[in-house]
Amino acid sequence: MDQKKATLTLPDGKIIELPFIEGKMGKPAIDISQLSQHGLHTYDPGFMSTASCGSAITFIDGEKSILLYRGYPIEQLAEHCDFLDVAYLLLNGELPNQNEKTKYVSEVKKHYLLHDQLNSVFRGFRRDAHPMAVMAAVVASKSAFYFDEMNVYNRNHRKISANRLIGKVPSIAAWSYLYNLGRPFNYPRNDLSYAANFLNMLFSSPTQDYEINPVLVRAFERILILHADHEQNASTSTVRLVGSSGANPFACISSGIASLWGPAHGGANEATLKMLQEIRSESRIGEYIERAKDSTDSFRLMGFGHRVYRNKDPRAEIMRKTCHEVLSELGLENDSIFKLALKLEKIALEDDYFVKKKLYPNVDFYSGIVMRALGIPNSMFTAVFALARTAGWIAHWNEMFVADNLKIGRPRQIYKGKLLRNVSLDRNVSKD
Ligand SMILES: CC(C)(COP(=O)(O)OP(=O)(O)OC[C@H]1O[C@@H](n2cnc3c(N)ncnc32)[C@H](O)[C@@H]1OP(=O)(O)O)[C@@H](O)C(=O)NCCC(=O)NCCS
Incomplete structure (x- = not known):
């Protein structure tokens, strides 16, 4: 069957045919990727009408209030799954069966501990530093710990990076806050669920255990699930753009954290x-x-x-x-x-x-x-969002390498500056 085309008529009457993508779930698009061959670019500030990639991870229908992760409605995932089910789903495309889940949980937990040297990185910050500033910097600093052995084009390396990030980000987030308070850094506990472990790190102290309340843990789990992914938002697009140059995954996730911090997004x-x-x-x-x-x-x-x-x-x-x-x-x-x-x-x-x-x-x-x-303080709200969204970011980062047309992200611009001019030999001459 012939592919459907959209036609674009230029002011000079020239007609350009553009492939029409039917799209799934009633979301068609026009492929304008060949326009640059005609010396043209599209102009779309804020990407209001631009799909920057194809993705099979999350579907949103904003008019119908639908949010699906890998086809599953968010309402069902929030009701029946825990966060690591959802992280596995985002990364692998399917919910884990019992064996897969046990293996995955143990792989993630293997990476819970932070390198001891990170203590000094934390201690370099002012005590009153915002946890998001500390998180962005500490996550980026991990690229210095996992650099040589990292090949982003290797599937297995990407999988290990994903497990490392999902495993370590709770400790990084919790420690950013504990440092702020001047409290000792609590270590993660493998015997607790992902959500309970984070709350325990945040609230327990060497002198006082944190009492785990299942209703509160479940509520926190839901926060994590609801924030785990949201397709090509500002921070996810940032992660993809940074990642498209082949950058280290910790640096990519750090850029996502920086983007998320803005009040129009995760703030x-x-x-x-x-x-x-x-x-x-x-x-x-x-x-x-x-x-x-x-x-x-x-x-x-x-x-x-x-x-x-x-x-x-x-x-x-x-x-x-x-x-x-x-x-x-x-x-x-x-x-x-x-x-x-x-x-x-x-x-x-x-x-x-x-x-x-x-x-x-x-x-x-x-x-x-x-x-x-x-009991989570205001300053940690966005850090919790970043903790949850790490699963989505790393799933998108990974998907980018699986896609067959991976290209470095390089948007164009409409130039609005001065026309060509010469450097004046007399700089005192009026500059208009
Ligand atoms: C989320 C947000 C950035 C979306 O922005 P956007 O898609 O660019 O939408 P716009 O800024 O074009 O808003 C459309 C109109 O609604 C108004 N508007 C949007 N959000 C508003 C809000 N929270 N309060 C008052 N007016 C608002 C805008 O002023 C604009 O009015 P105009 O058409 O008269 O200029 C915006 O709604 C916002 O700033 N909300 C508050 C922050 C927030 O809760 N962010 C979390 C997102 S999960």
Whole structure:
């Protein structure tokens, strides 16, 4: 069957035929990769209309509020799986059977411990450094530990790197916080689940064990699952772009952490809680809603809106339920921040501005409240997101090498600067 084509008519009447990609799940695209042969580029700031790659990992339908990892709905994964099931799924394409799971868990746990030399890397930072700054730097520093033996084009090397990263990132995240507090670095425990191990590292101390509460561990597990991947967002695209040059995987993941830190991306859960703490009382909600609607004010309602979900964020509903479960387990149903959040949500959802622009609460609106209830400090919210997203980042990084048309990422630009000119021999001459 002939391939369908899209036609592009240029101002001079020239017609260019472009391959039309049917796409799966009703998501067609136009292949413009040959346009440069005609001396043309497309212009798409923010990649609003550009697919930078093909991927079989995650599917999102923002209009229909669908999120699938390898074809499985996020709701089912959050209900029936743990985080390492999901990490395995993202990396390998299938959920593990019992044997595969046992083997995978033991492979990941083998990499839990950090090199002892990393103690000195942590100790080089100011005590008040933000955990994300420390995490980005420490993860990047691991490329100096695993450099010589690393060949990114070798499948087995990539697999070991994935296990190393998923195994070590919980300790790196927890230690970034412990260093901040001046507390001793807790070691990981292989006898605990991935989620429980992280909470234990964060909260136990040599003088006091951390009491593992299964409801709280499950809630944390859900946070990890919901944040594990989200196709070509800013940080994942960053990881792919850095990785496309053949860079060391630790350096790639570090660049993802740096990108994630921004408040428009992973920093939103921290920003949401800060905003709720700043609003403080229900009587001030109206003032903040008005500010969010004011186009001359840069303030936005944090935890609302999403680049891809132009309808509800399917993760938000799961997080909302989890929020209720955690607060009820801890007897915090009357928590003032939670009540404020519910009130703000209600007012915003009934407001014409938010309704017309289809701005709904996103997953970050609730995940901050859950993490606060678990005792996780604001400054660690994005670090937890990075911990979860490491699974997605490394799956995308790996997929990039499996794809048969791996090319170094090199976007073009529309030049807006000065036209060709000569260096003046007299620099005092006016520069217009
Ligand atoms: C996520 C986000 C960056 C998406 O941005 P985007 O896809 O570029 O969407 P836009 O910035 O074009 O927003 C579309 C319109 O909605 C408005 N808008 C979007 N999010 C808004 C918010 N949270 N509060 C108030 N107005 C918002 C924009 O001002 C814009 O209005 P305009 O058309 O009059 O200019 C944006 O919604 C945002 O900043 N949200 C708050 C941060 C957040 O929660 N991020 C977490 C994402 S998981």
